Amino acid sequence: MTTTSTPASEPLTRQTSHRVSQSVFDGSRLRVVLLVDVYDGAQQQFLETYEQLRSHVESVPGHISEQLCQSIENPSQWLITSEWESAPPFLDWVSSEEHVRMVKPLHSCVRDTRSLRFHVVRETSGQEAAETGKGDLQASPRIGDGVIRHALTFTVKPGSEAAVAELLADYGSPEPQVDDTTRLCRTSLFMHGNRVVRAIEVRGDLLAALHHVARQPEVRAVEEAINPYLEQHRDLGDPESARVFYTRAALPAVHHVTAGREEPHAERHALYYPARPGCGMRLARLLAQQDEAAADDPRNPVLCSTIFQRDDVVVRLIDVRGGLDAADLAPALGLPDAARAAELTTLPTGSGADAAGSQDGELARLLEHARMDLVTDRRAPDA
Numbered sequence: 001m002t003t004t005s006t007p008a009s010e011p012l013t014r015q016t017s018h019r020v021s022q023s024v025f026d027g028s029r030l031r032v033v034l035l036v037d038v039y040d041g042a043q044q045q046f047l048e049t050y051e052q053l054r055s056h057v058e059s060v061p062g063h064i065s066e067q068l069c070q071s072i073e074n075p076s077q078w079l080i081t082s083e084w085e086s087a088p089p090f091l092d093w094v095s096s097e098e099h100v101r102m103v104k105p106l107h108s109c110v111r112d113t114r115s116l117r118f119h120v121v122r123e124t125s126g127q128e129a130a131e132t133g134k135g136d137l138q139a140s141p142r143i144g145d146g147v148i149r150h151a152l153t154f155t156v157k158p159g160s161e162a163a164v165a166e167l168l169a170d171y172g173s174p175e176p177q178v179d180d181t182t183r184l185c186r187t188s189l190f191m192h193g194n195r196v197v198r199a200i201e202v203r204g205d206l207l208a209a210l211h212h213v214a215r216q217p218e219v220r221a222v223e224e225a226i227n228p229y230l231e232q233h234r235d236l237g238d239p240e241s242a243r244v245f246y247t248r249a250a251l252p253a254v255h256h257v258t259a260g261r262e263e264p265h266a267e268r269h270a271l272y273y274p275a276r277p278g279c280g281m282r283l284a285r286l287l288a289q290q291d292e293a294a295a296d297d298p299r300n301p302v303l304c305s306t307i308f309q310r311d312d313v314v315v316r317l318i319d320v321r322g323g324l325d326a327a328d329l330a331p332a333l334g335l336p337d338a339a340r341a342a343e344l345t346t347l348p349t350g351s352g353a354d355a356a357g358s359q360d361g362e363l364a365r366l367l368e369h370a371r372m373d374l375v376t377d378r379r380a381p382d383a
Contacts, residue, residue, distance in 0.1 A: 220236070
């Protein structure tokens with residue numbers, strides 16, 4: 001059994017044969033675009049709130065610059081753009097409790113917002129970046145597959161796991177066709193102890209798909225039914241309460257790679273890696289490096305891997321040829337050895353070997369502790 005390791009500080013490199021559709025670990029600069037529709041009469045409140053945000057974000061590590069723009073056709077429409085050294089520091093900032101608190105005043109003066117994130121691939125002049133020495137251009141565009149991957153995670157009260165699993169497994173699937181351009185492809189729901197993870201795959205507009213699902217009667221009914229079991233209170237009838245809950249529950253996809261080999265009977269599994277405090281992004285980067293390095297190996301049982309990360313919660317969704325129990329341990333776990341697992345996660349580890357003195361035995365133990373329980377996995381027809 002062999003593994004390939006890359007120093008965690010290096011940007012990911014990629015072979016053209018990898019079918020990689022997504023990664024935040026390229027080391028290139030990030031452009032964030034926020035489209036804002038401000039209520040009539042709320043312009044001054046919006047400007048005052050934005051000024052407070054701007055003065056704070058200037059001191060956030062990784063932030064380079066920011067612009068506020070107003071539409072020349074419709075003065076109620078505003079555009080906020082910011083540039084960052086790379087994606088990870090932005091993701092750390094936007095998922096922080098401080099960010100949740102600071103943007104709260106904005107929601108009383110804006111009708112709608114839409115956030116878009118882009119790696120910088122080409123530009124007319126790199127003079128500013130060269131002068132600041134911050135960030136690089138992305139070496140080459142990644143190859144996408146037209147699917148957007150996103151997840152939500154939350155915890156339920158201990159002792160309620162069985163009741164919650166039954167509720168989440170037994171509801172009618174929403175209509176997959178959202179509109180002419182957006183379609184739900186797959187929803188996979190897993191549990192690990194009292195943590196719930198729901199991963200979705202969408203073709204088209206992710207925000208439109210999320211709104212579509214939230215409006216479905218069968219989905220609203222099950223969401224209301226699990227409310228009493230949630231550790232974090234929410235009131236779906238209160239837009240602000242719902243917004244804060246789903247903001248905190250968001251678990252973004254930070255890396256996705258597929259080996260480019262089709263296997264109709266591949267099994268979907270999810271692994272939960274509770275990171276040590278402050279190690280979530282390092283752990284996600286290491287998992288991404290291992291998956292990307294293994295993507296061209298025809299012996300690799302992992303045909304597809306998506307890594308989701310927020311703070312110290314890291315989840316890896318994998319499609320495995322032949323099933324997880326029969327898979328090679330290192331590529332299935334996605335970690336090079338038990339020592340790195342002990343360094344970066346709170347997964348229970350022993351002395352580095354099982355009773356028989358086997359490194360494989362320790363990896364098998366780690367894999368079993370990381371493995372999540374499947375609640376439901378639903379695919380839309382022709383997805």
